[in-house]
Amino acid sequence: MEVRELYRRIVPHASALIQSASHLFWPARCLVCQNSIHPDDEGLCADCWQNLSASVASDYCRRCGRDVSPFGIVDGRCGGCREKNYHFDGVARVGVYESTLRSLILAFKFSEKTELDARLSEMLKQTLVGCGFYEQTDVIVPVPLHWRRKLRRGYNQSYLLAKRVKPADRVVSTDLVRIRNTQQQWDLTPAQRRRNVKGAFAIRKGHPFKGKSVLLIDDISTSGATLNECAKTLKLAGVEKVYTAVLATAFHDE
Ligand SMILES: [Zn+2]
Ligand SMILES: [Zn+2]
Secondary structure, three states, rough: OOOOHHOOOOHHHHHHHHHHHHHHHHOOEOOOOOEEHHHHOOOOHHHHHHHHHHHHHOOOOOOOOOOOOOHHHEEOOOOOOOOOOOOOEEEEEEOOOOOOHHHHHHHHHHOOOOOHHHHHHHHHHHHOOOOOHHOHHHHHEEEEOOHHHHHHHHHHHHHHHHHHHHOOOOOOOOEEOOOOOOOOOOOOOHHHHHHHHHHOOEEEEOOOOOOOEEEEEEEEEEEEEEEEEHHHHHOOOOOOOOOEEEEEEEEOOO
C-alpha cells in the first residue's frame, strides 16, 4: 500500500478533528521542511511524502531489522546477524532512520509534537498486522525511560506508541523499568552500547510476564542493544517469547 494512502486511513472518523487540531499547531506548513502546503496535503509536502515512501519501502531482516534483500536471508538470518545471538525472537520495523521518517520521529521525540503519535502509531500498527507475531503476543511493553529523563521530557514516546498499537483486548504493562539513567546510545560504538545498557533494566514485583509472549515497543533501534538487554531482562523473569517493534532501525556504524 502506498504510504500516503496508509497515512490517509489513520483514524478515519477522527481525522477531521485531528486535522483541524493539527492546523492550530502547523498552519499549512510541511511538518518536516516547513514549505507551505495545502491543508489537504496531510502534513507533508510532495517531496517529503516521496522521501517517506522511500524510507519505508525496503525489505529487512525479520530477525535483526537490518536492510536486506530477500535473497540475502539464509535460514532466517541475514549476513549482519548470522553470527549474532539475540534474546528477542523477531523484529518488525516501519522503516530506516533517515530523511522524512527521521524528522518525524525527532519531532515526536523532542519537540513535544506528541500529536504525531497517532500518525506514527498507525504506521507501526500497519507494519505489525501481518508480521506474523502481532496476534500472538499477550502483553505490550514499552522500552522504559529512566524516571529522570521522563520527568524532563514529560512523556515516554514508546509508551504513547504502545498504547496506540496494542490490540484492543491486550494490556500495556510498565513493569519493565529502567533503573540506571544510561547515556544516549547514538554516539556510542556497538560494544559501548552493549556495556551502556547492561543491567540497566529490572522488572517490578507482581509482574504479569511469566510464561507470556511480550511485544516490546521502541521508537528507534540503534544496533538492537537496548532491545536485546530488555529482552534478556524479560526472559529472566519468565517471559516465553519477546517480539520487538520499532519505528526505525539505524545500523549506521557497524
Ligand atoms: Zn516537506
Ligand atoms: Zn539479520
